[in-house]
Amino acid sequence: MTSRQHPSHGTGEPGAQTWSPPQPPSGVLDDLAVPLAEWRTLMTQRPGVTPDDVEELEDHLLSEVQDLRRAGLSPEEAFLIAVRRLGSQNEVAREYGAVHTDRLWRQLVFTPSAPSPAGALAARWDLPAALALGLLSGLALRLPTALLEGEAVGQVYARNLAFGVLPFLALYLIARSAPRSRSGLTALVSVFAVSALLVNLYPSHAPQQTLALTALHLPIALTVTVGIAYLGARWRALEAWMDWVRFLGEAAIYYVLIALGGGVVTILVTQIFLAVGLYGVGTALSWVIPICAAGAVLVCAWLVEAKRSVMDNMAPVLTAVFTPVLTLGMLSFLVVVVAGGRLVDLDREVLISFDALLIVVVALVLYTVSARRPESPRRPLDWMQLVLVLAALAVDVLLLWAMSGRLLEYGTSPNKLAALGCNVILLVHLAGSAWHYLGVLVWRQPALGLQRWQCLALPVFGVWAGVVALAFPPLFGFR
Structure with missing residues (x-):
């Protein structure tokens, strides 16, 4: 850490110089009350950074602001430049973590979650609330099996699976969010209410293609919608949706780890029960597994928020591992299809x-870009991503060609049109991603355009998934 950023505190020894923060003019604090509070909240949530550290950093930040104000800058301009000079929150947190490794470990493992933003759920109720909502979610997911029989169970789950988990997740995120957006809450409740009403009023006729499409696409659309609960008052800002991408990426990693551990424990417990002659374990697991599967979603949400940025380094690791594998898979498909020459018969x-x-x-590219700072220099990882995106773009073109041929030969169906629309959106998104990566790597443009383009992905895919889930059934006669 640089001495300019962090002077030493007093040691308490005789003759030692004691550091005391100078008092900034009251006008500075009045003008910057809101951004300073947001910056302070972000800093306190970083691993390895204590409240005392935040106070010291804030002193340096305000000193920079005062110097820039004397140079004639506005309060907002001075604050933004001072934050940039001080370094990003993640960089400062990493520096503190490198110096205080023991503190970082204790905060990660032993300490409770960081305080929620002002006006949100109290920190001491954070984990209990997640566990309680997770239990309610699991019960809501399991009760249809206990109350219904036969085909009715499948119908209920096909229409309402998303409503067994996502409303509870949204409620938890709303309790944590501050400031809340009244328009955002209205939009969130409206989407959930209208979706639940429509999918349960829709009839279903053989061969039930539209019901299957609803079961597949409605959870996607509602997951994107839950981002409104997470973003709070920022949900209208396009760049803010990258935070929801980061949340989903980290939550997915946590969920896989929990699921793997839960699977191992389930197998061991089952073997132990069978070994001692208790054969009713299947009935118990039929309740435990659904409740734990749903509850784990809320636990993952708590983990992401409580240990924010702990998983930051996972994005480049996952990209470095999976990018070559996926690229080889795409290139192999291209070679096989071109050599075979019968794409429509796939x-x-x-x-x-x-x-x-x-x-x-697309998900891997989204998660990788979410962990990339726009001003970061070019990296070999960026070139790997560009090759992957170009290979995926070529595969998507071939798939669209094959789908168009199948539509002309076999006629239209809900499944074919849903797949065609998804591939068109993927084509546009991949083409835009390749263009922006070329701008970063070849024309040395800042990566802000690349990040903004990725931010469009979630809303667009969410809207399309909603159209397929709610508009396709009546358009195709609920068949």
Whole structure:
């Protein structure tokens, strides 16, 4: 850490120089009350940074602001430049963590979550609230099986699976968010209420393609909508949606780890019960597994918020591992298809599999860009991402060609049109990503455009998923 940023505190020894923060003019604090409070909140949530550290950093920040104000800058301009000079919150937190490794470990493992923003859920109720809502979510997910039988169970889950988890997650995030947005809450409640009403009023006729599409796409649309609860008053700002991308990426990592651990424990417990002759373990697990699966979503949300930025270094690691693998998969597909020369005859399952692979590629690019600072220099990782995006773009073009041929040969269906629309959106998004990566790597442009383009992905995919889930059933006669 640089001495300019962090002078030493007094040691308490005789003759030692004692550091005391100078009092800034009251006008500075009045003009910057809101941004300073936001900066202070972000800093206190960083691993390895204590409240005393934040006070010292704040003193340096205000000193920089005063110097810039004397140079004639406005309070807002002075604050932004001072924050940049001081260094980003993550950089400062890493510096403190490098110096105080023991403190970082204690904060990560032993200390409770960071205080929620002012006016939100009290810190001491943070984890209990997540556990309680997780239990309610699990019960809501399990009760249809206990109360219904036969085909009715499948119908209920197909229409309402998302409503067994996501409303509880939204409620938890709303309790944590500050400041809250009244328009955002109205939009969130409206989307959930209208969606629940429509999907449960819609009839369903054979072959039930639109019901399957609703079951697949409605959770996606509602997951994007829950981002309003997470972002609070910032939900209208495009750049803010990158925070929701980071949240989803970190939550997915935590959920996989919890699921793997839970799977191992379940197998061991089952074997122990069977070994001692207790064969009713299946009935118990039929309750425990759904409740734990739903509850883990709320626990992951708590972990992401409580240990914010602990998983920051996972993005480049995951990218470095999966980017070459996915790129080889895409290139292999291109070689096989071009050599075979019969693209239209590709099996439906093959097209679905590579559609899913394209979605994984987009998700990986999204998560990687979310962890990249716009002003960061070019990296080999960026070139790897560009190659992956170009390979995925070529695969998507071939898939669109195959889908168009199948539409002309076999006619339209809800499944074909839903897949076609998804691939068109993927094509546009991948093309834009490749263009912005070229701008960063070849024309040395700042990565802000790349980040803004990625921010568009979630709202666009969410809207399309909502259209497929709610508009396709009546358009195709609920078949």
